[in-house]
Amino acid sequence: KNEVEQSPQNLTAQEGEFITINCSYSVGISALHWLQQHPGGGIVSLFMLSSGKKKHGRLIATINIQEKHSSLHITASHPRDSAVYICAVRRNNNDMRFGAGTRLTVKP
Amino acid sequence: EAGVTQSPTHLIKTRGQQATLRCSPISGHTSVYWYQQALGLGLQFLLWYDEGEERNRGNFPPRFSGRQFPNYSSELNVNALELEDSALYLCASGARAPTHSPLHFGNGTRLTVT
Numbered sequence: 001k002n003e004v005e006q007s008p009q010n011l012t013a014q015e016g017e018f019i020t021i022n023c024s025y026s027v028g029i030s031a032l033h034w035l036q037q038h039p040g041g042g043i044v045s046l047f048m049l050s051s052g053k054k055k056h057g058r059l060i061a062t063i064n065i066q067e068k069h070s071s072l073h074i075t076a077s078h079p080r081d082s083a084v085y086i087c088a089v090r091r092n093n094n095d096m097r098f099g100a101g102t103r104l105t106v107k108p
Numbered sequence: 109e110a111g112v113t114q115s116p117t118h119l120i121k122t123r124g125q126q127a128t129l130r131c132s133p134i135s136g137h138t139s140v141y142w143y144q145q146a147l148g149l150g151l152q153f154l155l156w157y158d159e160g161e162e163r164n165r166g167n168f169p170p171r172f173s174g175r176q177f178p179n180y181s182s183e184l185n186v187n188a189l190e191l192e193d194s195a196l197y198l199c200a201s202g203a204r205a206p207t208h209s210p211l212h213f214g215n216g217t218r219l220t221v222t
Binding site for chain 2: 033035040041042043044045048086088093094095096097098099100101
């Protein structure tokens with residue numbers, strides 16, 4: 001079993017829809033990251049969380065440390081949000097474990 | 109402010125050769141992380157350097173090695189290349205450990221081994 005599990009694996013949405021991507025992990029962590037990877041490979045770090053909730057524009061990330069679960073929400077989705085979203089957990093020894101990613105396609 | 113820069117963008121090598129990949133962190137960052145993203149596989153942690161020392165490595169054979177220079181830039185060396193080393197290699201930088209700062213990623217080096 002992977003240490004970091006993401007769901008869904010693929011997600012297609014219509015423009016304007018509310019999107020949720022989930023991440024569950026099974027190891028002790030010091031922080032959780034949500035990453036966005038565009039075609040071509042470039043990665044942008046969206047959030048780093050160790051507790052609670054963070055919001056940036058239309059993106060919201062939450063984490064529940066007790067349940068070892070995090071969610072990434074996108075409100076009013078747009079075709080430019082189409083990308084692979086990756087959940088990554090940073091362990092206490094500073095190495096990282098990555099989820100397999102969620103491929104999001106937002107159709108106009 | 110310049111972001112994390114990686115070079116080269118693409119690299120083609122033959123099996124058995126050595127590859128050297130380079131990464132320059134964001135100014136002020138002392139930690140450099142290397143990751144491998146092979147086709148069909150997710151991101152995997154390779155190496156972490158901070159203040160010139162290797163702090164941690166992932167589950168990769170010793171032919172994957174690297175170093176960090178006094179200016180905090182870093183090299184990843186892959187010796188005795190194998191076909192399965194073909195992948196996108198990503199570098200990220202962060203603030204001084206153990207502060208768990210957000211990571212900033214480079215655009216990667218795509219290594220092809222033929």
